[in-house]
Amino acid sequence: MLEPLRYDFMQRALIAGLAVAAVCAVIGVFVVQRGLAFLSDGLAHAAFGGIAIGLFMGASVENAVWIAIPFTAGIAIGIGYILRRTQLRGDVATGVFFSFSFALGVLFLGLRTATDRQISVDALLFGSMLAVTPKVLIVVVAVSIVALVLTIALWSRLAYAIFDPELAALSGVPVGILEYLLLAETAVVVVVAVKTVGVVLVSSFVVIPAATARLVGGTLPRTTIFALVIGMVGAGTGLIVSYHINTPAAATIILIHSAGFAAALVYTRLKR
Structure with missing residues (x-):
C-alpha cells in the first residue's frame, strides 16, 4: 500500500499535502466559527487574480506567488473592512471580491501574448500535487509552520475574539x-495552498475538516485536534489511494474528507 512513497515526487507530495491539510484545518476552525466558510473560496479566486497579474508582468508561476500574496492579503483586508464597517454580510463582501478577482485573472491571462511562457491553467485551477518541486515544498512547509506557530501564539485571544x-x-x-x-x-x-491543490479545491481543505470536527468535537481544543487529524489523515490516505486508482490527488483527498463529513453527520443524527 505504501509502495508509492519510494518515489521522490510522492514523498514531496505527501509532505506538502500534510502541511497544507494541517494549517488549513486549524485556521478553518476559526473561519467556520466566524461564519466565513465562503471566505477561503473567495481568497483562492483572489489568488488566481494575483498570480495572473504576476504572469502578465513576466514572472514564472512559482515567482508569481509572491505577487499574489500581497494582492490576496489586500483583498482579505478589504473583505474584513466591509464586514466590520458596513451592513453587508461576509458572504456578500466575499462574493463581490470573488467575482472581481477572478475576472481580473481571466483578463490578465487573456492579455498575455503568444510569445509569453506557456502555463497550465488546469494546474492553477485544480492543482498539481504530484508536480511539487523541492523549492515549492520548502515554501509550503515554511509558510505552514509560521502560520501554525502564529495561530498557537495568539490562540486564547483569537478564540475569545472569534467566539464572543x-x-x-x-x-x-x-x-x-x-x-x-x-x-x-x-x-x-x-495562496500557498493553491500551488498544490488549486484554486477550485483549496477551500475544501479549509472548510470540510473544520466542519466535520465541529459536528463531533465539542470544545474548541477538541474541535481543533479533530480537524487537524481529519485533515491530515484524509490528505495522506487520499494521496496514496489516488496513486493506486490513478485519479487526481487533490480531488481524491477532498472526496475522502467529504465522506468523513457525511459519516460525522450520520453519527450526530443517530446519537440524538
Whole structure:
C-alpha cells in the first residue's frame, strides 16, 4: 500500500499535502466559527487574480506567488473592512471580491501574448500535487509552520475574539486587529495552498475538516485536534489511494474528507 512513497515526487507530495491539510484545518476552525466558510473560496479566486497579474508582468508561476500574496492579503483586508464597517454580510463582501478577482485573472491571462511562457491553467485551477518541486515544498512547509506557530501564539485571544467579539472588546482584546490578522493569515495560506491543490479545491481543505470536527468535537481544543487529524489523515490516505486508482490527488483527498463529513453527520443524527 505504501509502495508509492519510494518515489521522490510522492514523498514531496505527501509532505506538502500534510502541511497544507494541517494549517488549513486549524485556521478553518476559526473561519467556520466566524461564519466565513465562503471566505477561503473567495481568497483562492483572489489568488488566481494575483498570480495572473504576476504572469502578465513576466514572472514564472512559482515567482508569481509572491505577487499574489500581497494582492490576496489586500483583498482579505478589504473583505474584513466591509464586514466590520458596513451592513453587508461576509458572504456578500466575499462574493463581490470573488467575482472581481477572478475576472481580473481571466483578463490578465487573456492579455498575455503568444510569445509569453506557456502555463497550465488546469494546474492553477485544480492543482498539481504530484508536480511539487523541492523549492515549492520548502515554501509550503515554511509558510505552514509560521502560520501554525502564529495561530498557537495568539490562540486564547483569537478564540475569545472569534467566539464572543463583543465581550472580548469590552475586556480590552483588540478584536478588529485579530480579525484582520486572521483574514491576512488565511490569505497567505490559501495562496500557498493553491500551488498544490488549486484554486477550485483549496477551500475544501479549509472548510470540510473544520466542519466535520465541529459536528463531533465539542470544545474548541477538541474541535481543533479533530480537524487537524481529519485533515491530515484524509490528505495522506487520499494521496496514496489516488496513486493506486490513478485519479487526481487533490480531488481524491477532498472526496475522502467529504465522506468523513457525511459519516460525522450520520453519527450526530443517530446519537440524538
